[in-house]
Amino acid sequence: MLRYQETPIIRIESRISEQAGLSLFIKREDQNHPLVSGNKWWKLKYNLEEVVRLGSDTLLTFGGAYSNHLYATAAAAHELGLKSIGIVRGEEILPLNPTLEFAQSMGMRLHFVSREVYRDKSNPSFIDSLYRQFGDFYMLPEGGTNALAIRGVEEFGKQLMQEDDFDYVCLPVGTGGTMAGLINAISGPRFIGFSSLKGGGFLKDEVSKWLTSGHNNWQIETNFHFGGYGKTTDSLINFIGQFESDNGIPLDPVYTGKMMFGIFEMIKAKVFPAGSKILALHTGGLQARVRMA
Numbered sequence: 309m310l311r312y313q314e315t316p317i318i319r320i321e322s323r324i325s326e327q328a329g330l331s332l333f334i335k336r337e338d339q340n341h342p343l344v345s346g347n348k349w350w351k352l353k354y355n356l357e358e359v360v361r362l363g364s365d366t367l368l369t370f371g372g373a374y375s376n377h378l379y380a381t382a383a384a385a386h387e388l389g390l391k392s393i394g395i396v397r398g399e400e401i402l403p404l405n406p407t408l409e410f411a412q413s414m415g416m417r418l419h420f421v422s423r424e425v426y427r428d429k430s431n432p433s434f435i436d437s438l439y440r441q442f443g444d445f446y447m448l449p450e451g452g453t454n455a456l457a458i459r460g461v462e463e464f465g466k467q468l469m470q471e472d473d474f475d476y477v478c479l480p481v482g483t484g485g486t487m488a489g490l491i492n493a494i495s496g497p498r499f500i501g502f503s504s505l506k507g508g509g510f511l512k513d514e515v516s517k518w519l520t521s522g523h524n525n526w527q528i529e530t531n532f533h534f535g536g537y538g539k540t541t542d543s544l545i546n547f548i549g550q551f552e553s554d555n556g557i558p559l560d561p562v563y564t565g566k567m568m569f570g571i572f573e574m575i576k577a578k579v580f581p582a583g584s585k586i587l588a589l590h591t592g593g594l595q596a597r598v599r600m601a
């Protein structure tokens with residue numbers, strides 16, 4: 309089992325939320341583990357149990373050069389004494405960036421493939437070639453979303469529900485797996501997902517795929533992508549800096565910064581009725597902050 313650290317829910321004192329008559333909180337799930345942080349911990353939990361149950365000793369997964377999922381998978385494998393292989397999108401660029409450098413330092417074997425090959429990575433003949441090259445392994449999809457990942461997030465959701473009641477639960481969205489698991493596990497609040505990528509319209513279908521029944525208490529905001537996945541703007545970077553100096557809470561530029569920016573914009577636009585209690589999930593990803601420097 310991976311180590312797990314309990315995490316607090318903290319109230320954010322801000323003039324904007326107070327003027328709107330709202331209370332805003334943040335769940336610091338980024339603090340649940342020093343390296344396998346946030347939602348990735350929960351998405352990996354039952355997959356790691358499955359690897360051990362199957363008697364496999366190697367995890368193989370996929371990601372871009374800045375992937376939090378590759379980073380977390382490498383650290384989790386290292387902690388549990390498993391081998392790991394990362395299939396990385398694009399040509400190898402040396403020196404490695406800090407994400408890949410870290411993954412490699414955790415023992416992850418990095419295998420770079422062209423963007424064309426990567427796009428076709430679920431093609432059975434490509435997967436066969438990976439088995440021929442690397443031998444037996446347990447495969448996790450890009451971003452780590454599969455049925456066992458959803459199960460882990462559901463467990464997080466049940467735990468969260470015991471802590472307090474909220475009218476809204478906000479979270480950043482990449483593949484939609486985390487959002488789906490939480491919707492399955494928690495009834496009561498409305499869920500607002502913030503797409504970290506441009507053209508996030510398809511995410512509705514991605515989330516729906518994993519839902520256990522016809523929930524309709526959720527929506528995905530697609531206007532806060534700041535140019536696309538992994539892209540930032542000065543206004544986003546300034547916002548993250550201001551938020552950290554006001555609240556002492558670091559956000560990352562890929563996911564949580566965009567979500568929090570979006571929440572403040574929606575508060576200003578009076579989307580939330582006065583008296584609402586809003587919970588923002590800090591899903592981690594702080595390793596990506598080196599890109600802001």
Ligand SMILES: *Cc1c(COP(=O)(O)O)cnc(C)c1O
Pocket residue numbers: 346347348376377451453480481482483484485486487560563564591592593594
């Ligand atoms: C991976 C990640 C997400 C996206 O999670 P999905 O389950 O793919 O939607 C959100 N926030 C952070 C910090 C992440 O690393």
